[in-house]
Amino acid sequence: MTPNQIGFAILYLGVFILIGKWLRVHVKWMQNLFLPSSLIAGFLVLLVGPQVAGRITGYFVSDDSFWSTGILTENIVSVWETLPGLMINIVFATLFLGKKLPSLKNIWQIGGPQLAFGWTVGWGQYVIGIGLTVLLLTPFFGVPPIAGALIEIAFEGGHGTAAGMKSTFEEVNFAAGYDLAVALATVGVLSGVIVGIILINWGVRKQKTKVIEDVQGFSTLRKKGIMEYENREPAADLTVRPESIEPLALHFGFVALAVLIGFLLQKMLVWIEALTWGAATGSEFMTYIPLFPLAMIGGIILQGILGKIDNAHVLDRQMINRIQGFALDVLILAAVGTVSLDVIGEYFVPFMVLAVAGILWNVFGFLVFAKRMIPDYWFERGIGDFGQSSGITATGLLLMRVVDPDNKSPAFEAFGYKQLIYEPFLGGGLVTALSVPLIFEFGPYPFLIFATVMSLTGLFAGLFYFGGKRARK
Template identity: 55%
Template sequence: MSSETIGFALLLLGVLLLVAKLVRVKWRLAQRLFLPGSIIGGGIALLLGPDVFGRIAAAFGTDRFTEGGLFGTEIQQVWSTLPGLLISVVFAGLFLGRRMPKAREAGRMAGPQIAFGLTLSSGQYVFGLLLALAVLTPVFGLPPLTGALIEIGFEGGHGTAGGLGETFAEFGFAEGQDLALGMATIGLLMGIVLGIVLINWGVRRGHATELRADAAPSVAERMGLVERENRRSAATLTVHPSSIEPLTLHFGVLALAIIIGQLLLWGLQLLENALWVDTIEIFGYVPLFPLAMLGGILLQVVINRFDRAQIIDRLMIERIQGFALDMLIIAAMGTLSLDVIAHNIVPFLLLAAVGIVWSLGAFLLLAPRMLPDYWFERGIGDFGQSMGVTATGLILMRIADPELRTPAYPAFGYKQLVLEPFFGGGLVTAAAIPLIVQFGPVPLLVVMAVVFLVALLSGVLYFGRRGAPADTEAEAPR
């Protein structure tokens, strides 16, 4: 494959993202659903791919587009490799530029949030594995690792699903990536749709404390634009461009975090090979991105210790992450195989239905009992994340709490620091597939069931009855 093909494939993704933004600005349904441009662009790429455009062209008598669609097979091959690369960039920057809070500080505000978030995440494994053991494996002949698809697709999202492609392939279930990507798409769309429905319901029933019944996002917000008077800097220059371009500096920091993650992964694989590879092999199948996240954490600890000039700007890291995630999502959706989903449509719908019912039920039944204050604003963020990754949760929280007056945002952020290394693309998500294959689904089901019960009971019996922290008003000024 030539370098020109690789470059042109990347340029096409950029053009598709621009087209997607125009669609968001002009298409009212996309505005009402707050669809990200990457999802719209991915849908366009999917429609122009072999499973839609290729089949339509074949129906009119030409097989030229059967394998690669409008873009061709080489472009599709380039796109298919991008998710596994870009997900490491996203995860390496999760903690870079953040202040690492003290355990007591985080626990005081985020304890209930951690319990609720952990209940949602572990519950996706519990109900997914039960579905696999009871129906998907005995009835449809699918491997038991399909029980992990709800957490991978819903809370992990497109990035995690794309990043686990090689892991699925190594265990002889390459179709798992397409099913996970399909789950991620359904989860994101339903998370936004149901989230907006729940917000309207919460306003009418008086559960939403900060949102009035007549409040609504502005036209500019629906179009995905920022009014001139509300625009702010996308990042801060912490070094002079004459010495090094600030973007280059931050990319170098991300690169170092990924390299540290790769060294950690190699070290764990060597240790595993030396000690117990004859009986168990886990790290040989774990992808790079969760270790890249650990690399970012270790690097941030060093930065906090020695960087007195504070040259790492969190907003600049987020811009690079956002670019990588947009490119990842559109590339992953553009290479999604609709044939795989069509051939497994009943199991796919069962998994999606179980995931949706669990997230919706947890929000309506458990959030009021586990979150002692502002349960609606705090719960809607976790609901959105449990179905459509972190960005969905943040969107719903911003709609429910537009002035950021509740403790929902800081509690959500602290919870992320605790749970992100493990669920939603973390170590547990990455290791779940090899663990299921190595030991079977039952041991993982038992472990997740124990985690589920501990998180649930601590939330309902302790945090839910504890009441709001004494300093809630100080942390959430009204």
């Protein structure tokens, strides 16, 4: 593959992003579902690519015809297949860059209830997934036990985490896990938005919400995903003079450095294992760990250093957000557009079982646990965690914005504090990255027991500690 072919594949990516945005602006039902433009574009790529359009045209043209792969060439698809695994490292490296970490006391007091709730639901997804796998999917459908981790990887982690785990699934001889995870992540995002809006309407009617009394919905421009002219703000601050260095280039350099620190950590862990327990036991456990959670640690390390030496505050969080958002859009488009429909068809029943179980568990957790764990504004705060546990963080933020448009509740602050402790472990953190290798190496039952203990820990803390505060109020 030549550099020109790779370059044209990137250009095609930009064109499909524009088409996805155009569809969001002009198609009403896409606006009402608040579908991300990148997700719309990913579905479009799937339809016009080799898996749908290519198969249809294949009946009428020869194999060497341009139309045998739809309107996308094999080279374009090959480039796009590699992008999710690269972009996820950028997404996770930027999670903590430019953020000032608050005190543990504030995190615990404000974000503690949501941490307990999210911890219960997140670990519970492992309990539900592994339980169903060992009792039903493995004995009756021949699905490997590591499929039990798919709900948490896809629902809590989203498309990015699913893409980042591709190499891990290949290493443990379950390459189909990647396609199933991406498909489940798509189900998670859709269910998070659709079910979330249904829950909000129910909450308003039943007077469960404290901030809004009716659902007026967003403005027409907001549904189209366009910022109202009078509300537009700068996307980022210019912290350095462009004649010395382009601010975007500087911030990309910081992100690249964070990823490289994570890469060095990965190689160091593999080296330590080879010299110590790996040499004695023949284990190669560390080789299964993907790069993205270590890139997140690299970002934390770099932020800690910059917090002490960056007196001029040249690192701007908003600029980091723009880089993160770009990487996530590219990731979602490429991951959804290249997912294997053959794999989903082959594992259709296990896929549906895991998808339905994940949705039901999230709804159950929100309706039963959130109001008993979160002392105040339980609906406004809990709906954000429901959205995140179903898809991506953006889904949670969207749902919180619907029920608290003017930020009158502590929902956004508590959600942000909770993420500081939650994300290094679940939803794409270290636990998510280690779950598949651990189940592969030691079997499903040790991890099932551990996940049950962790979920119950969050449950008891939420019900009896934070829930007790609610009762005293």
